[in-house]
Amino acid sequence: MRFAGNNPMPQIKSDSVLPTTFNYFIGDNQSKWYTDVASYSSIHYQGIYPGIDLHYDSNHGQMKVPILWLQALIPARSAGTTMVQPVFKLMPPTAH
Numbered sequence: 221m222r223f224a225g226n227n228p229m230p231q232i233k234s235d236s237v238l239p240t241t242f243n244y245f246i247g248d249n250q251s252k253w254y255t256d257v258a259s260y261s262s263i264h265y266q267g268i269y270p271g272i273d274l275h276y277d278s279n280h281g282q283m284k285v286p287i288l289w290l291q292a293l294i295p296a297r298s299a300g301t302t303m304v305q306p307v308f309k310l311m312p313p314t315a316h
Contacts (some may be wrong), residue, residue, distance in 0.1 A: 223268055223269070225269075226268045226269055227269065230266055230273075231265070232265055232266075233263075233264045233266065234261075234263050235260055236260065237258050238261060238278075238281075241257055242257045242259060260278075261277070262275065264276075272289065273288070273289040274286060274287070275288075275289060
């Protein structure tokens with residue numbers, strides 16, 4: 221998935237490592253082959269756009285619909301307190 225004009229270097233965090241690993245053999249060029257690639261229960265990209273994060277989650281080995289999060293200021297007793305609120309879900313394309 222690509223996002224136009226996004227931050228090319230967002231902060232990436234992951235949850236627990238899953239026992240499954242993957243191998244990617246792209247063409248016959250061995251420099252593009254990747255083996256024993258780890259998988260995680262969720263991945264969180266912080267700051268894909270200013271104040272917007274992307275969160276991928278899995279359920280029994282299947283990826284759930286990705287969620288975009290907006291970092292919004294909330295009324296607080298101390299200045300600078302922030303809260304993360306869901307904005308909308310990205311829906312997968314449907315078959316026609």
